[in-house]
Amino acid sequence: MPRRAREKSETGIYHIMIRGANRQEIFHDDEDRLRFLETLGRIKITSEVKVYGWCLMNNHVHLLLEEANEDISITMKRLGVSFVWYYNQKYKTTGHLFQDRFKSENVESDKYLLTIIRYIHQNPVKAHLVKRVEQWRWSSCPGYYGGKVYPENLLDNDVILKMFSKDANEAREKFKQFNEQESNDSCLDDIINEKVKLSDEEARLEILKVIDGIEIAQVKSFPKKERDRVLQKIKGIEKITQRQAARILGVSPNLIFKA
Known part of the structure; x- marks a missing residue:
């Protein structure tokens, strides 16, 4: 049975999740996580995709992306192929690393864009990996709080921060308050988890x-x-x-x- 074509987002913005095949770990150490982010950084340059957020968990990844000069499916395919090649070389393995094709949902409003970025940043807290969102090194949260992320030019946070204020300091403070609000947001992986x-x-x-x-x-x-x-x-x-x-x-x- 042929796959249904992925529905296009009118804004070009997508909340994307990629998961390890059979829910296996994607990242075994910090080198793996750094390599994934470096790969995303390289692909960002060639595809001109905007990266609004990310969170790397052990066996899945959340991304918040806006496509530019190529379809998001092409961007994600190049990201997957490059990282899987690295993974198979390092661990002397073959075959699939990621589960099927990536999952995505369209982000069609500013309100849902904010919901998604908060949801992504709160993933490690809800998984009891850290107590505070900024403590998780492998998300875009530190970059929104004025800290550093790696690679340096990976995060495009202006669009979201300017929703809170034109003043940079005020925007970061208001975003921080929003980002740390207790929430029961139900997004892409919750919908998937309910089914399985x-x-x-x-x-x-x-x-x-x-x-x-x-x-x-x-x-x-x-x-x-x-x-x-x-x-x-x-x-x-x-x-x-x-x-x-x-x-x-x-x-x-x-x-x-x-x-």
Whole structure:
């Protein structure tokens, strides 16, 4: 059955998510994350795409892009091909790294543009990887707060900041307040996650991938510090609830919540 053509955004702006095949990790260390951002930076120059935001998680990536002199599908294909080549060379692997083609949603209003950038920046907080949005090194958030991002010219934050004020300092402060508001925004990956629920057996297999060589039954007997480190990794797995993880591990949901 042929794929449906991707619906074009009237503004040219897209919220894009790329995910590891079978939900595998895309990034194993900082070198991988830096290489992805460098690749995006190079493609930005040739395609003239505007990069309004990003967030690199372990097994998926959020991007907020505006296409320019080429279709967004072409830009994403070149990004994917280049990074997969690097990944396969480094880890001596072959085959697919990313899951199918990238997922996207059109951003047709300023209001939704702001919703998306906040949603992207809050991903690591909601995954319990950091307590504050600016603490996640691998998102565009520091660049909106006046800090540095890598590569230096990757982020195009003027469009969004000017929605808050023409004065740069005032714009950053107002954006910060907006960006850190508690929200229940439901965007692209939440819609996808609602469609795909993991059974306990599937969840168990995902947990085994994350704990890497550790028996599930051993986790609850670990010393607190080591146990919390393992539980924090498990909490980052998508489509597994803390209650489900607790059931599989044989621990209380509260223990996972506090980790």
